[in-house]
Amino acid sequence: MYNLDIETPKSLMEALTLKNKFKDGIQPLAGGTDVLVLVRNKLGKWGASPRLLNLTQIQELKFITENDGFIEIGPLTTHTQILESLIIKQYFPAFVKAVAYVGSPQIRNLGTIIGNICRASPAADSLPVLYARDAQIQIQTINNKKIIPIEEFITGPGQTVLPNNALVTKLIIPKLPNYIGDYTSIRQRIALSIVVVSVAIEAQFNQEKRRLEDIRISLGAVSPTIIRARKTEKLLMTEKLTFDLIMEAKTKVKTECVPITDIRSNKEYRQAMTSVLLGRFLDKLIRS
Numbered sequence: 001m002y003n004l005d006i007e008t009p010k011s012l013m014e015a016l017t018l019k020n021k022f023k024d025g026i027q028p029l030a031g032g033t034d035v036l037v038l039v040r041n042k043l044g045k046w047g048a049s050p051r052l053l054n055l056t057q058i059q060e061l062k063f064i065t066e067n068d069g070f071i072e073i074g075p076l077t078t079h080t081q082i083l084e085s086l087i088i089k090q091y092f093p094a095f096v097k098a099v100a101y102v103g104s105p106q107i108r109n110l111g112t113i114i115g116n117i118c119r120a121s122p123a124a125d126s127l128p129v130l131y132a133r134d135a136q137i138q139i140q141t142i143n144n145k146k147i148i149p150i151e152e153f154i155t156g157p158g159q160t161v162l163p164n165n166a167l168v169t170k171l172i173i174p175k176l177p178n179y180i181g182d183y184t185s186i187r188q189r190i191a192l193s194i195v196v197v198s199v200a201i202e203a204q205f206n207q208e209k210r211r212l213e214d215i216r217i218s219l220g221a222v223s224p225t226i227i228r229a230r231k232t233e234k235l236l237m238t239e240k241l242t243f244d245l246i247m248e249a250k251t252k253v254k255t256e257c258v259p260i261t262d263i264r265s266n267k268e269y270r271q272a273m274t275s276v277l278l279g280r281f282l283d284k285l286i287r288s
């Protein structure tokens, strides 16, 4: 039996006021697919009787919009809404691919993108594509708003820089026209299983389609947070993309990840598979 104390504000300002009042003593609740599991297992810092800040009734937090350069996503946007959004399908197909891996239809109907980000798991499916896009997070308190890169927002497994009086109120994603993006992962089975390794890329060729003008590579589940393989990115931009350069990149990327051995896999397999997944993307790129 759990004695949950739930506050249900109807506006963002009301929610921020409650967060400001209770600080660490109140836990934001969006879809609840992470929070309620932690509460049930008493793994959260709140123990068995937490005070929850139920955000689900705040209409102004439900949006997916676009302007010239960016897509903006509100905190109550679920994985299913991402999958169904024409804006996301048009400007960010790799995101659709990544989110389709999350849990099961039931989890995707309830779970939100911002919840996935705030959970800050190195195995989260939404994060690698967002790192490859250099997405940004809007953090808001009752009297302040700040936008920071996702890479600075997440600092470790389950850890973010979110102040205890603040909420995340927006995810901002650059559109990156003319880039080719993709995401893939290895997991023990397709549905309802956690990532063993994942890789996302965003790449743009020069005009003659010979050399990569820009490439961003992010790696999941091989480090305490998602990481960008910046040395491999740099290598791939130095000269014309060839099969020899791809082989070099596949070797280099192994040196950039520092995976652990755990219940789902071991360090050596994770390093090897990161290299294989990157190699497959680059092979597709060179043939495109």
Ligand SMILES: Cc1cc2nc3c(=O)[nH]c(=O)nc-3n(C[C@H](O)[C@H](O)[C@H](O)COP(=O)(O)OP(=O)(O)OC[C@H]3O[C@@H](n4cnc5c(N)ncnc54)[C@H](O)[C@@H]3O)c2cc1C
Residues within 6 Å of the ligand: 027, 028, 029, 030, 031, 032, 033, 034, 035, 036, 037, 055, 075, 101, 102, 103, 104, 107, 110, 111, 112, 113, 114, 115, 116, 117, 118, 119, 123, 124, 125, 126, 162, 166, 167, 168, 169, 192, 193, 194
């Ligand atoms: C059976 C099962 C399978 C799953 N499979 C996958 C999977 O395959 N891939 C994957 O990536 N994840 C998976 N998950 C994890 C989970 O579903 C996702 O992380 C989900 O997106 C979390 O969103 P939520 O809205 O449910 O978050 P909640 O549980 O409501 O919240 C998660 C965290 O975010 C915080 N939070 C939420 N909104 C805000 C806000 N606006 N401001 C500040 N803090 C906020 C909460 O306080 C909490 O710390 C799975 C979970 C379950 C139970």
